Amino acid sequence: SQQGEEDPQALSIQEGENATMNCSYKTSINNLQWYRQNSGRGLVHLILIRSNEREKHSGRLRVTLDTSKKSSSLLITASRAADTASYFCATDQAGTALIFGKGTTLSVSS
């Protein structure tokens, strides 16, 4: 079974707006990662947040992690049409491979 579950499944916004997507998971983790996938292509790593961190920034990306609620959120500020993609969270547990969620499909229209 998949560890991470993203919400919403799909999100449509206008350019310039912020996009927020959430990830919930079931068991303890070492870290949580977010990946991006352009249509039909391989995933690309965006950002990693460790279990002892609460917030992390990278450019227009902001990730939060709440280990008590077993949840994370990815915020993309000032969205652009080029941000249109699917976004996946992945959880890292010791001794096993990353487990990916089902993803959120983001559509940014100009």
Next chain:
Amino acid sequence: DADVTQTPRNRITKTGKRIMLECSQTKGHDRMYWYRQDPGLGLQLIYYSFDVKDINKGEISDGYSVSRQAQAKFSLSLESAIPNQTALYFCATSDRTAGMDTQYFGPGTRLTVL
């Protein structure tokens, strides 16, 4: 990512045929993975290997087998392909630096089983 290559990129085959998907990497990573992606189901882990002598089953290993021929090569085989194995297959690598596995993906192989 050009450092992780997959061959073939597209393959159409018939039910019952044996198929091999190949993955090569020049990143020098010890860890390699095979995933399949179906629409709406995200990525599902098929097999993974943490080094040349280590092979582990993932969530959906039934109907698949793998071979880790060298640090740089990890092949996925479908011994007798069936239509519900039609999917997009990804290979990935990682190097557990500082206790963190950041994965690097290949471009994918689109497999159609008729």
